[in-house]
Amino acid sequence: MGILDGKRIVVTGVLTDASIAFSVAKLAQEEGAEVILTGAGRGLSLTERVARKLPKPTTVLELDVTNAEHLVSVREAVAGRWDRVDGVLHAIGFAPAVCLGGTFMEATWDDVGVAVNVSAYSLKALVDAFGPLMTAGGSLVGLTFDARVAWPAYDWMGVAKAALESTSRYLARELGPKQIRVNLVAAGPLRTIAAKSIPGFAKFEEAWLERAPLGWDIHSAVPTAKACVALFSDYFPATTGEMIHVDGGFHAIGA
Numbered sequence: 001m002g003i004l005d006g007k008r009i010v011v012t013g014v015l016t017d018a019s020i021a022f023s024v025a026k027l028a029q030e031e032g033a034e035v036i037l038t039g040a041g042r043g044l045s046l047t048e049r050v051a052r053k054l055p056k057p058t059t060v061l062e063l064d065v066t067n068a069e070h071l072v073s074v075r076e077a078v079a080g081r082w083d084r085v086d087g088v089l090h091a092i093g094f095a096p097a098v099c100l101g102g103t104f105m106e107a108t109w110d111d112v113g114v115a116v117n118v119s120a121y122s123l124k125a126l127v128d129a130f131g132p133l134m135t136a137g138g139s140l141v142g143l144t145f146d147a148r149v150a151w152p153a154y155d156w157m158g159v160a161k162a163a164l165e166s167t168s169r170y171l172a173r174e175l176g177p178k179q180i181r182v183n184l185v186a187a188g189p190l191r192t193i194a195a196k197s198i199p200g201f202a203k204f205e206e207a208w209l210e211r212a213p214l215g216w217d218i219h220s221a222v223p224t225a226k227a228c229v230a231l232f233s234d235y236f237p238a239t240t241g242e243m244i245h246v247d248g249g250f251h252a253i254g255a
Helices: 020-030 043-051 068-079 109-133 155-178 202-211 222-232
Strands: 008-011 034-039 059-062 085-090 134-144 181-187 243-246
Touching: 008 020, 020 034, 020 085, 020 222, 034 043, 043 059, 059 068, 068 109, 085 109, 085 222, 109 134, 109 155, 134 155, 134 222, 155 181, 181 222, 222 243
Parallel strands: 008 034, 008 085, 034 059, 085 134, 134 181, 181 243
Antiparallel strands: none
16 A cells, blocks of 8 residues: 555656656655656657656656647646546756856846746646646645755746745645645755756755755655655645755754
């Protein structure tokens, strides 16, 4: 018996087996869930390839969260396979290069708008896509990098993550009457493809290794995946609008 027995979970953002999303999909299957993956654009073939590494076969569907037609087509495709969706993982983020790496003042709205659309508004877009298939007890879980403070080099992606965190709270308010929960997991730095796109990422690693009370493994997404899977389960029935830190306790330490 697993804590997700009988659950049906949609997982976005699987690009490699080092990604948090892959770890979530793998653990969700091991805990009894059926899983569908989504991918977009050139990354779709990567998602299809890495899906073969999961414990059980899974369907991969195309979903570009900025494409309104995709939001409809992916819902129809999922509805053709399942009678409901119990959980959705938001593991989507992108910003043009100028939005990261210490060039905060150089980014234009055209650049920033892309970052906010793909990284924050997309949480609402996932509700547009899968909300009609979710019933009482459903759970939307997103991944963030604690945006309550300003980080070196994170720049406009930090702003986009702050928008994501605010969006999750408003969605929690909107979906609560339907008994659908919306929560975020704030992970510490991990060596994923997303991390490699951030200039100066090594500074984050150094800070975490020095200050996290529990220590921190930059190579393991398992602790973060466990938090996500727990939020998909029935063990957090009265928790919504929350941001759970999985960072070795770094967030609690001032210096």
